[in-house]
Amino acid sequence: xxxxxARDVMAGVSVALVAVPQAMAYAxxxxxxxxxxxxxxxxxxxxxxxxASSPYLQTGPVATxxxxxxxxxxxxxxxxxxxFVSLAALLALIVGVARVAVxxxxxxxxxxxxxxxxxxxxxxxxxxxxxxxxxxxxxxxxGGDGGVLGRALRALAAPGEWNxxxxxxxxxxxxxxxLARRVHPLVPGVLVAxxxxxxxxxxxxxxxPILGDIPSGFPPLVLAMPWSRVPDLLLPGLIIALVGFAEAxxxxxxxxxxxxxxxxxxxxxxxQGVANVVAGxxxxxxxxxxxxxxxxxxLAGARTRWSGLITGVAVLAFLPFAGTLAPMPTxxxxxxxxxxxxxxxxxxxxxxxxxxxxxxxxxxxTTFALTLLLSPRIDEAVLIGIVVSGVVHxxxxxxxxxxxxxxxxxxxxxxxxxxxxxxxxxxxxxxRAAVAEASDVDQxxxxxxxxxxxxxxxxMALADVLEQVREAGLDVVLDGVPEHALRVVTGSGAAPDxxxxx
Numbered sequence: 001x002x003x004x005x006a007r008d009v010m011a012g013v014s015v016a017l018v019a020v021p022q023a024m025a026y027a028x029x030x031x032x033x034x035x036x037x038x039x040x041x042x043x044x045x046x047x048x049x050x051x052a053s054s055p056y057l058q059t060g061p062v063a064t065x066x067x068x069x070x071x072x073x074x075x076x077x078x079x080x081x082x083x084f085v086s087l088a089a090l091l092a093l094i095v096g097v098a099r100v101a102v103x104x105x106x107x108x109x110x111x112x113x114x115x116x117x118x119x120x121x122x123x124x125x126x127x128x129x130x131x132x133x134x135x136x137x138x139x140x141x142x143g144g145d146g147g148v149l150g151r152a153l154r155a156l157a158a159p160g161e162w163n164x165x166x167x168x169x170x171x172x173x174x175x176x177x178x179l180a181r182r183v184h185p186l187v188p189g190v191l192v193a194x195x196x197x198x199x200x201x202x203x204x205x206x207x208x209p210i211l212g213d214i215p216s217g218f219p220p221l222v223l224a225m226p227w228s229r230v231p232d233l234l235l236p237g238l239i240i241a242l243v244g245f246a247e248a249x250x251x252x253x254x255x256x257x258x259x260x261x262x263x264x265x266x267x268x269x270x271x272q273g274v275a276n277v278v279a280g281x282x283x284x285x286x287x288x289x290x291x292x293x294x295x296x297x298x299l300a301g302a303r304t305r306w307s308g309l310i311t312g313v314a315v316l317a318f319l320p321f322a323g324t325l326a327p328m329p330t331x332x333x334x335x336x337x338x339x340x341x342x343x344x345x346x347x348x349x350x351x352x353x354x355x356x357x358x359x360x361x362x363x364x365x366t367t368f369a370l371t372l373l374l375s376p377r378i379d380e381a382v383l384i385g386i387v388v389s390g391v392v393h394x395x396x397x398x399x400x401x402x403x404x405x406x407x408x409x410x411x412x413x414x415x416x417x418x419x420x421x422x423x424x425x426x427x428x429x430x431x432r433a434a435v436a437e438a439s440d441v442d443q444x445x446x447x448x449x450x451x452x453x454x455x456x457x458x459x460m461a462l463a464d465v466l467e468q469v470r471e472a473g474l475d476v477v478l479d480g481v482p483e484h485a486l487r488v489v490t491g492s493g494a495a496p497d498x499x500x501x502x
Contacts, residue, residue: 007301012310014188014300015058015293019311020318021194022293022340024211024325025333026061029133030069030285031079032088034211034333037061038315038322039219040092040284045312048275052305053267054252058293059275059308063341064126065244065288067133071376072236076229083226087233088285090225094237095286096276099245103269110242115393117364118385119246120349125371126378127344130337137334140166140208148375166208166331169197173335174342185299190336197332198325209330216323218316219282239379240286241273248272248289255298292340359392398422402430411441411474416450421457428465435469444469449480 019041027037041060048059069088070079077083102110114122132152136142140163141155155162173193180189201210249265256263272288279287297307350368353361367385374381400417413434415427435444446466454462470476 005303008304008307009310011297011300011302012307013314014186015297015307015311016314016318018188018190018296019058019060019293020315020325021328021333022190022290022336023061023315024328025336025340026063026066027285028137028330028333029063029130029337030061030066030088031074032085032285033080035214035322036085036088036283036285038319039282040279040287042312042315042319043219043282044275044279044284044287045308046316047278048271049305049309049312051267051271051274052308053264053271054255054294055305055307056255056294056298056302057248057252057268057271057289057305057308058297058311059248059272060287060290060293061285062244062247062288062290063130063337064123064247065240065286067126067130068236068240068243068379069286070133071378072233072240074376076232085283086222086224086226087229089222089280089283090227090229091233091237091240091280092276092284092286093225093280094230094233095241095244096273096278096280098238098241099269099273099276101273102241103266103271103273106266108265108269114243114246114382114386115360115363115389117353117360118367118382118389120353121364121367121385122243122371122378122382123344124347124350125368125381127341128372129375129378130341131345134334134337137209137330138167138170138338139163140331142209149372163208163331165206166329169200169208169329169331170335170338173197173332174339177336177339185295188296189339193335194328194332198328201327201329206327206329211326211328211330211333214322214326216320218319219284222281222283225280235383236379237286239382243379243382244286244288245269245272247291251289251291251294255294359396363389363392400426402427402434404430404434406438406441409441410443410445411435411438412445412447414447414450418453419451419458419462420453420455421461424458424461427458428461431465431469435472435474441474443475443477445477445479447479 020038023037023041024034025037027034027040045059052059069091072091073079073084073087077087102108129148133148135152136155139155139161141158141161176193176196177189180187180192200206245268248268252263252265252268255261275287279285293311297311350361350364353364363385366388367381370381370384371378374384397418397420400415400419400423403414403416405412411434413431415430417423419427431444431446435441444466466476466478
């Protein structure tokens with residue numbers, strides 16, 4: 001605490017001004033009353049500051065985690081109901097315990113279980129769902145029944161029922177946030193838009209949907225939770241614990257890389273876990289690292305992790321006055337969410353995967369499609385995407401291509417891929433077939449530059465077949481053997497008496 005600087009205080013307060021309307025918007029996205037967003041961005045930030053590794057990371061409600069929360073809970077309870085709220089708190093507790101356990105056991109590498117194609121596919125699909133979920137509110141309509149995409153399509157198909165003022169407020173919000181970004185990253189577009197929307201509502205006695213009564217007071221202490229529903233929330237909680245950490249880790253790694261400083265995934269897992277545990281016991285819902293608020297924190301001059309604590313304290317101090325936000329049009333909150341996630345709608349990333357790797361493009365597009373098709377259970381889409389990614393990786397590991405050509409009496413073979421127990425028979429068959437077909441050659445050169453990895457079984461199989469080729473009268477040469485592979489081949493106990501190792 002002694003290292004806290006005036007700039008940390010200024011940065012923390014600046015972020016708090018943006019965090020208040022944004023957190024309320026994300027609470028509604030998660031299916032909770034808006035004031036629970038304030039609970040999730042006050043005490044959790046204070047707790048996270050004592051364990052954080054990054055000096056800039058701002059914890060709190062984020063769009064993707066909010067959507068995952070909604071998807072996990074909507075099959076179990078009605079949104080905004082007391083049961084839904086209690087389940088959200090329990091889910092935050094499960095996420096928190098999982099993250100603390102991962103960090104304490106130094107298993108931070110688990111955050112890499114989501115391959116980049118899975119992450120890109122999920123984020124693109126989640127962005128489509130998030131924007132779709134806000135469309136009814138953006139045009140002044142109630143959500144109605146049905147899935148997220150169904151409600152969005154019904155709203156788009158009924159322009160005659162749109163509330164023109166609500167649509168204008170949404171457009172104003174998106175425009176104000178976009179303009180603020182162009183002017184300067186420190187201009188709080190979210191705050192400006194929220195203030196304008198609130199002022200308009202008060203001045204005109206706006207008759208469209210508004211936030212309504214907001215409890216004034218500090219977060220409640222929540223101890224009575226629906227513990228019997230833990231089995232229903234365990235898998236979604238574990239998925240949120242990993243998926244939701246992806247944004248926090250990417251933010252922290254990027255900042256650490258730019259400043260050539262150290263960063264610990266394990267410490268950040270603990271920090272994010274503690275924040276979620278506190279969110280669960282204080283009426284919140286699962287939280288994560290916010291890219292927008294973390295960037296603002298850094299630009300505003302934050303230098304230590306205590307800036308996050310200041311943000312939490314500032315929001316906490318505002319809670320007794322939260323009732324002043326009651327006239328806020330919900331269209332403004334819809335605009336805040338749309339503006340926040342619009343930047344995630346980048347189909348070029350998924351399209352670009354096709355040019356880089358078609359198998360990986362399959363993983364990305366499959367995850368994207370499943371995220372939309374399985375909505376609201378997008379946690380299941382992530383799980384299937386991870387499985388598909390593993391299957392594709394295994395399939396690629398099973399591919400061992402062998403090129404052959406002749407130069408006079410010399411037969412050349414060049415395998416490419418991974419030589420392990422599953423692909424060793426493929427190389428064995430290829431060598432035997434090539435030697436049998438070229439019966440008049442007197443030398444075999446095996447070019448090994450394309451072997452990315454060789455395990456013990458593969459090395460011993462290679463040694464055995466080359467020994468048999470040598471005994472058949474051929475001179476054997478291993479060319480360009482990677483150092484690690486050479487150690488395995490020559491140390492396997494069955495290495496052939498080759499003519500040369502180059």
